[in-house]
Amino acid sequence: MFPPIQNLRAFVAVANTGQFRIAAEQIGVSESAVSHQIARLEAQMGVQLLERGRNGAMLTEVGRVFYLPVSAGLREIERGLQLVNQDKSNIVTISAPQTLSSLWLAPNLASFYEGNPSVELRVFATDRICDLKNEGIDFALRRSTGDWRGCNQEPFCDEEIFPVATKALSVQVRELGWQRAFQVIPIILNEAHVDEWERWSAEVRIPLADNMKFRRLSSYDQVQAAVINGLGIGMGRTPLCLEALGDGRLHRIGSQSCATHAYQLVWPSDRRTHSRQRAFLNWLRKMKPDRLAKGIHTD
Template sequence: MSFTKAAEELHLSQGAVSRQIQVLEERMGVPLFNRRHKEIQLTRAGLIFQQAIAQSLNTIRRAVTMIEALDTSTVTIAASNAMANFWLMPAIFEFRSEHPHIDIRVLASNSPVDPWHEPIDLAIRYGDGHWPNLTKVKLFEEEIFPVCAPLYLQKHDIRTVRDLMECELIEYDSDTAVSNSWDTWLENAGVQPGAVRKNLTLSNYDLVYRAACNGKGVALAWAYGVPQEDRETLLVRPLDISLKTGLCEYIIYADNEELSMPAKILLEWLTDFGKRSIWT
């Protein structure tokens, strides 16, 4: 909102900037600024034009970032917070021990990432796989089952699914998965839940995981959602019952994208790691 400051940033005179704005307004046939004493304001047309220019510059900036990354050994991969924390990072640590020359950049966010519009090589996405213009490589099918601390299991007689109704159940309150609620899981396991006793409802899977490890109750976990080193030590499966939802975790990338060799190596490695990292 200052021609003078714009001129300073562009290393031009204030008059040159004002003249270019005037030429642009004459060409478009509408004023882009309202000129008042010692201040300027965008008109409605100016605001529309400013937003379009900002989006275009952001697109160019992302393209430059992606192009610059083509000739490097860095691979950028995006995943949800839970996936990044409980599955991807342990996988990356093991991958780096075998491929120390390949640098990995992890973007953790619960907002869906579009490989077409973000400067990433790969992304892990949860769902049914019906996404146009994306190449999809299946990691594993979603499988959900109860987990609790070994000491909690010692103190509670859990022999059947119905026994869970007498336990303190830790609820993961999230809309990112279909069958992550106890009501849904119990119903699919053949039990009408009725009045389920949920002593904790948490919006973060890390908090759910910690509460279960600390013996605060029984939680639902994904087959990939418990690190291998914690299985049977920090957490156990009280019942040999699980629910497969039909949804999957996929590695995706833009279908017109030729992956770099480091990205291809990581993709193949993660796919193999996914097969051997599931808690069965």
């Protein structure tokens, strides 16, 4: 007997993200539901597929063997459904990295729906490099690395990094100067980009202190939330921090920045483009983030 498809989807989502919480958000159920679905899958198969730990979940050796055909099979099922329904529906699908989806794309979607109320957007928030053609995805926003053969591609926006903090901490940095601030104010380190402070320091020629107090977090969304709540100084990333800069929850400290990656807008070149896809493409082009966006607070 085949395992229920919802259990397989939960397993693949956790395998892709390494986190039960993020997997639950992606497939639209609770974290406890994901845990129970995977437990039932493992019980039915009689094997352990995931190793649970304090920092998330990792595939076991058996899990790695199981993951490849199951994830490919689920993609084929979804592709089949999309191919059957693509001319009947008003769905537009876009794939984007998780942090870009939650911190930039989702907050701006209301402006698309205002002009296109009949179009349904389906956002696949994943850091996996998707096969747009075979997975039936209309558009992708990706960092410049990747094999985009058979696709149209155009620059979307640059990613730059620079220190950010609350208004109070940014004023304190200005009063103390960087060297003293590095000694007395906690610095938040994004473990997904452990070299970001060194890169910024080398680019803008502001030396780091020897005795800096780092508070480590595992992803950018955690860093930004911690900075907004006053935990310390973090490294902001455009376009992820633009909304928080614009509404004053974050303040940019100084004008020095360091360029890192560039985001690309990608879509299949051999697929028929319907009016709904053209509308979304035009909207994305108009919404390209500007690193000098109006309303950004700089101290």
